Amino acid sequence: MKIKNYVLVLMAFVGISSCAQDKNPVNTNHDFEMVVPELTNPWGFVFLPDNSMLINEKEGKIIHFKEGKKTGVEGVPEVYNRGQGGLLDIVLHPNYKENGWIYLTYASSDGEDEGGNTALMRAKLENNVLVNKEVLYKATPNTTKGQHFGSRIVFDNNGYLYFTIGDRGDRDINPQDITRDGGKVYRLHDDGSIPEDNPFINDPKAKKAIYSYGHRNPQGMVLHPITGEVWTHEHGPRGGDEINIIKKAANYGWPVISYGINYVGTKFTDITEKEGMEQPLHYWDPSIAPSGMAFITSDNYPGWKGDLLVGSLKFLYVDKVVLKEGKVVKEERLLDGLGRVRSINQGPDGFIYVGIENKGIVKILPKNKGKK
Amino acid sequence: MIAVVAFLSLLLSCKTTPQQTLELKESIARGAGVYENFCMNCHMPNGEGITNAFPPLAKADYLMNKRRESIKAVKYGLSGEITVNGVTYNSSMAALGLSDHEVADVMNYVLNSWGNDDGKIVTPAEVSKIEP
Secondary structure: OHHHHHHHHHHHHHHHHHOOOOOOOEOOOEEEEEEEEOOOOEEEEEEOOOOOEEEEEOOOEEEEEEOOEEEEOEOOOOOOOOOOOOEEEEEEOOOHHHHOOEEEEEEEOOOOOOOEEEEEEEEEEEOOEEEEEEEEEEOOOOEOOOOOOOOOEEEOOOOOEEEEEOOOOOOOOOOOOOOOOOOEEEEEOOOOOOOOOOOOOOOOOOOOOEEEEOOOOOOEEEEOOOOOOEEEEEOOOEOOEEEEEOOOOOEOOOOOOOOOEOOOOOOOOOOOOOOOOOOOOEEEOOOOOEEEEEEOOOOOOOOOOOOEEEEEOOOOEEEEEEEEOOEEEEEEEEOOOOOOEEEEEEOOOOOEEEEEOOOEEEEEEEOOHHHO | OHHHHHHHHHHHOOOOOOOOOHHHHHHHHHHHHHHHHHOHHHHOOOOOOEOOOEOOOOOOHHHHHOHHHHHHHHHHOEEEEEEEOOEEEEEEEOOOOOOHHHHHHHHHHHHOOOOOOOOOOOOHHHHHOOOO
């Protein structure tokens, strides 16, 4: 134990003094072009069938970007723009062409208590106005804490809607308690109703929308293109960011088990594993502060098909993660140093689009070495 | 062992100085919570920032010499070029949504931590007078 403590203190020192840059090598085999310039914090964005884009700016604006022009969408719900809260993710219903439903997450101060918590809404877009707005979920209680709203949304291949809420800065109260919101992955039907086979449906006190728990702050969620599983990543404490595959009723362990330590270098747990709690598929030490997540499924980037992309807010790059037999075998930096990466999507053209804070949305291009 | 000693001395350097008034001390204590909640992710636990991305607050000339601009940045956000300890930063910090009280508390915390020793209290009244 003494040796362990010494190592910990040493690690804390190294972390503090060096700002803990990671060692992932820079990939130089790509370029980029600016697609949507001058954005502040493009927290989420989505492509409409006409290839135009809807872009969520965290401060509470939706931008419709069509043929090089930005138009503000009206009727956006009022957001609680404080700390990490604001207007967050945006996705389309899998049958959007037929039903027109758009799904949004945002920090909302609806309710009696002061502060805010994460809400999920669906709405339709008509003449650039959000109409038919329905709040499908609003987490409680509100709190003035600025952290951990989570908030990615994904539909799986069976039409279930998943979304995440972070622990809202109450790590010792929320994540391990299924009667409370926060620190959870939720699953709903597309109309907000609760699926009959949700894991805690028969627990009278539980929040019945919960699908998995023990999360800290998942700001990345995506469907695996082959297995159809829901993959998430989450911000851990220092040295404990994780990738997880979400399983029904599973407990991902926060804050009982973790590979991280407090930001200030102190410890909050001695254990990294425990029976009944899931191990991450991967953890990052040092933390990269992950946000945004996408698999490359197109053939646009030779040799990259199947790779996972994860944005790094902290180290200002896109982490290209190579997976082999369910393990991370290699990581490389794309767009190194361009800015805080907030959101990532593969567009309908098969190219990767990346939302970067205080910059905009850029498109990653392969380098055509052979043609010159 | 050198590392441990250096680390401990770093920790000790965070201690508050004795001449602070009770009002300032209490504000600094509240400000520590605001800092952890809203600022630490980028400016780091000891105000060291991340070179070229997020400017430091610890022993930062900008913070210590430009009181009004610093309060304004915390209250309304900041974008564009600034120079901190000789390094140019050209990025942006969004408005955090803090109350005047919280702005005063967190300013008092950063002005009096990690070797910073301003001592002159920032009050909510002072914050309220600062226009965008």
